[in-house]
Amino acid sequence: RHKFWETQPVGQFKDLGDSSLPEGPIEPPTPLSEVKQEPYNLPNLYEWITCNMDSDEMCSEVYNLLSNNYVEDDENMFRFNYSKEFLRWALRPPGYFKSWHIGVRAKSSKKLVAFITGVPARVRARDSVVNMAEINFLCVHKKLRSKRLAPVMIKEVTRRVHLENIWQAAYTAGVVLPTPISTCQYWHRSLNPKKLIDVGFSRLGARMTMSRTIKLYKLPDSTATPGFRKMEPHDVPAVTRLLRKYLSQFLVAPDFDEDDVEHWLLPKVDVVDSYLVESPETHEITDFCSFYTLPSSILGNQNYSTLKAAYSYYNVSTTTPLLQLMNDALIVAKQKDYDVFNALDVMQNESFLKELKFGPGDGKLHYYLYNYRINHIMRPSELGLVLL
Numbered sequence: 479r480h481k482f483w484e485t486q487p488v489g490q491f492k493d494l495g496d497s498s499l500p501e502g503p504i505e506p507p508t509p510l511s512e513v514k515q516e517p518y519n520l521p522n523l524y525e526w527i528t529c530n531m532d533s534d535e536m537c538s539e540v541y542n543l544l545s546n547n548y549v550e551d552d553e554n555m556f557r558f559n560y561s562k563e564f565l566r567w568a569l570r571p572p573g574y575f576k577s578w579h580i581g582v583r584a585k586s587s588k589k590l591v592a593f594i595t596g597v598p599a600r601v602r603a604r605d606s607v608v609n610m611a612e613i614n615f616l617c618v619h620k621k622l623r624s625k626r627l628a629p630v631m632i633k634e635v636t637r638r639v640h641l642e643n644i645w646q647a648a649y650t651a652g653v654v655l656p657t658p659i660s661t662c663q664y665w666h667r668s669l670n671p672k673k674l675i676d677v678g679f680s681r682l683g684a685r686m687t688m689s690r691t692i693k694l695y696k697l698p699d700s701t702a703t704p705g706f707r708k709m710e711p712h713d714v715p716a717v718t719r720l721l722r723k724y725l726s727q728f729l730v731a732p733d734f735d736e737d738d739v740e741h742w743l744l745p746k747v748d749v750v751d752s753y754l755v756e757s758p759e760t761h762e763i764t765d766f767c768s769f770y771t772l773p774s775s776i777l778g779n780q781n782y783s784t785l786k787a788a789y790s791y792y793n794v795s796t797t798t799p800l801l802q803l804m805n806d807a808l809i810v811a812k813q814k815d816y817d818v819f820n821a822l823d824v825m826q827n828e829s830f831l832k833e834l835k836f837g838p839g840d841g842k843l844h845y846y847l848y849n850y851r852i853n854h855i856m857r858p859s860e861l862g863l864v865l866l
């Protein structure tokens with residue numbers, strides 16, 4: 479059934495529910511001298527390249543491949559449109575390896591036709607902190623689909639990860655593969671309901687008029703929480719402490735240090751936004767919320783070409799109720815002209831989704847680990863990890 483995935487060190491469907499298998503690495507590391515030294519073979523017309531994301535030209539090539547060929551919804555109405563600045567941010571975190579930004583191009587035309595990336599991350603699974611690769615942006619040009627190029631891309635990134643003495647990986651996908659550690663759902667909160675309905679992202683509810691719908695999703699003009707403000711560079715140590723403590727309750731979560739927080743959470747225009755609550759009395763940082771910016775191209779609409787979407791990232795509440803904190807996040811997203819605010823049902827998100835008028839999306843998002851067994855299927859609320 480899964481000719482490729484059956485050969486890989488991942489949880490196999492036949493082992494689901496077998497709690498006699500030990501949690502942890504499925505295979506031990508091999509000596510580095512035994513890792514294959516040469517790249518895997520590609521069909522003759524193609525060659526491997528390492529993509530230098532410092533270069534504007536390379537970033538544009540990657541951007542063009544993805545904006546035309548990356549993930550679409552089931553009805554092919556929308557396609558992710560990650561910006562160049564976002565790709566730069568996503569691919570150059572602390573300690574990143576250039577060799578993990580892998581392209582395939584046609585030898586004759588030099589055109590980029592496929593891409594896959596990894597970035598390093600420390601991920602905690604129960605009590606173990608594991609050095610992993612987070613794999614993302616696997617893309618094969620539409621004209622080269624179903625030719626078994628994806629397994630070659632995956633084997634090549636695996637080889638290059640192994641060369642850095644890293645043996646585990648985390649990734650998410652909309653498709654079911656052997657075997658999800660958890661299956662999550664996206665929820666959507668309309669900020670600009672008229673546009674969302676006009677472009678076919680959402681539908682007018684039964685017995686609803688457009689004006690009632692606009693009223694239903696109306697938000698206050700300004701945030702409600704005293705001391706709510708944008709995160710600044712001097713907040714990095716306090717946010718790191720707050721986030722580390724919060725994430726410790728989940729079964730799988732990133733192990734962020736201050737460098738990670740500076741990279742992943744300090745605000746970057748049109749890439750990532752972070753807000754926190756500083757107590758007006760004690761000046762303590764008590765709460766935190768963040769979202770990243772990922773527009774989608776709207777395919778074949780006369781009036782609109784892009785949907786501006788915010789995606790809930792990491793949120794921590796200790797003093798401000800999470801519901802109020804997230805309502806303030808919706809208010810700033812609305813002020814910044816986002817059309818929709820998306821959130822997965824991970825961490826404690828279920829506690830605010832329905833009350834804040836998020837509706838369930840249709841697609842699922844499956845979370846996977848490579849070469850690491852987790853002995854039960856986790857509930858989304860046990861997951862403390864958000865991948866881009």
Ligand code: YNC
Nearest residue numbers: 480481482483614615616617618623624625626627628645
């Ligand atoms: C996928 N998304 O099952 P079997 S998510 C992993 N992730 O293998 P072909 C996938 N595997 O079942 P196509 C996958 N999609 O026979 C398909 N597969 O064992 C498997 N779409 O290959 C599939 N991006 O080349 C099958 O398929 C085999 O031409 C078939 O190419 C697939 O980034 C794809 O959705 C996805 O660009 C490239 O459809 C193409 O269809 C495409 O014949 C639009 O492949 C964009 C899209 C995927 C987004 C993502 C995470 C990727 C994770 C990859 C796995 C990483 C493993 C860990 C490596 C490091 C290890 C260490 C240490």
Ligand code: MG
Nearest residue numbers: 624625626627
């Ligand atoms: Mg293919």
